[in-house]
Amino acid sequence: MCKIVEKREIAPRTKFLKVFAPEIAKKAQPGQFVILRVDERGERFPLTLADWNKEDGTITLVFLEVGVSTRKLGELGKNEVILDILGPLGNPTEVRNYGVVCVVGGGVGIAAAYPIARALKEAGNKVVSIIGARTAELLIFEEEMMRFSDEFYVSTDDGTKGYKGFVSDVLKVLIQKGHRFDLIYAVGPAVMMRAVAEVTRPFKVKTVVSLNPIMVDAMGMCGACRVTVGGKMRFACVDGPEFDAHDVDFGELIRRQMAFLSEEKMALECWEANKRTKEA
Numbered sequence: 001m002c003k004i005v006e007k008r009e010i011a012p013r014t015k016f017l018k019v020f021a022p023e024i025a026k027k028a029q030p031g032q033f034v035i036l037r038v039d040e041r042g043e044r045f046p047l048t049l050a051d052w053n054k055e056d057g058t059i060t061l062v063f064l065e066v067g068v069s070t071r072k073l074g075e076l077g078k079n080e081v082i083l084d085i086l087g088p089l090g091n092p093t094e095v096r097n098y099g100v101v102c103v104v105g106g107g108v109g110i111a112a113a114y115p116i117a118r119a120l121k122e123a124g125n126k127v128v129s130i131i132g133a134r135t136a137e138l139l140i141f142e143e144e145m146m147r148f149s150d151e152f153y154v155s156t157d158d159g160t161k162g163y164k165g166f167v168s169d170v171l172k173v174l175i176q177k178g179h180r181f182d183l184i185y186a187v188g189p190a191v192m193m194r195a196v197a198e199v200t201r202p203f204k205v206k207t208v209v210s211l212n213p214i215m216v217d218a219m220g221m222c223g224a225c226r227v228t229v230g231g232k233m234r235f236a237c238v239d240g241p242e243f244d245a246h247d248v249d250f251g252e253l254i255r256r257q258m259a260f261l262s263e264e265k266m267a268l269e270c271w272e273a274n275k276r277t278k279e280a
């Protein structure tokens with residue numbers, strides 16, 4: 001059991017949790033994730049390590065409440081416990097001095113991009129960060145990302161802050177203006193990562209994405225997180241979650257993410273109805 005030591009809402013439906021999990025904090029590296037189960041009846045679901053502190057034994061999770069599991073987690077308060085957290089899982093980001101790197105974070109993926117931008121900066125890279133969200137109030141981790149960026153750009157789909165448009169549009173403009181990147185790293189919704197891959201493909205800039213398929217066991221045994229990369233079947237939980245963006249079959253990833261939409265909708269409706277009954 002892991003105790004929540006800090007909890008904040010940092011944007012609408014977006015929660016920040018600091019959890020006491022010293023064994024995970026001790027081993028955590030950028031790009032890794034954990035699998036959680038909120039209670040005995042809960043399903044297992046993955047969240048990226050947005051930060052960790054080896055000294056006080058905490059890990060930071062930032063998540064968007066989209067369905068039953070994330071809603072349940074979001075309802076837990078400070079000093080309450082999460083039944084189990086397994087990790088760190090997944091292969092860490094390959095951090096080395098590439099030269100000039102561009103870190104692109106979209107939506108809640110900005111929190112996942114943060115430890116990667118920090119590690120790349122600490123490894124001596126020039127870091128150019130582009131973060132974006134649908135609207136200004138959904139932008140998170142701005143100060144954190146800015147702290148480890150040599151150049152920093154913001155975009156919102158509706159133009160309420162920064163450039164009006166997508167993070168991939170900002171990246172395209174930078175490349176067209178002559179910015180040279182040795183590596184692009186993108187994390188966020190699959191459609192965003194696909195757009196980034198399409199921007200960089202003609203310029204042949206190495207682009208790494210962190211994939212987020214549905215996961216169940218996160219042990220490479222159930223096959224839920226199956227993705228096609230370079231024509232080969234890979235399991236994002238053990239082979240990833242990071243892959244070469246230009247090799248990823250994003251169409252398949254997006255289709256598989258939506259495979260259980262009606263079941264997920266029904267589960268959420270049942271959970272909300274139960275909650276209303278208990279509260280009445």
Ligand SMILES: Cc1cc2nc3c(=O)[nH]c(=O)nc-3n(C[C@H](O)[C@H](O)[C@H](O)COP(=O)(O)OP(=O)(O)OC[C@H]3O[C@@H](n4cnc5c(N)ncnc54)[C@H](O)[C@@H]3O)c2cc1C
Nearest residue numbers: 045046047048062063064066067068069070212213214264
């Ligand atoms: C390696 C990895 C790291 C992740 N890190 C984070 C993170 O740091 N913060 C965060 O908010 N989310 C993260 N996710 C996504 C998160 O795991 C899902 O949002 C969560 O499992 C949804 O569970 P739920 O029961 O609340 O919603 P569900 O009822 O399962 O789903 C509700 C809605 O969310 C969509 N959804 C479900 N799973 C995913 C997914 N994996 N990616 C995108 N959409 C999904 C469904 O299609 C549906 O529309 C990560 C996913 C992976 C694979």
Ligand code: FES
Nearest residue numbers: 216218220223237
């Ligand atoms: S989640 Fe089961 S194989 Fe990856």
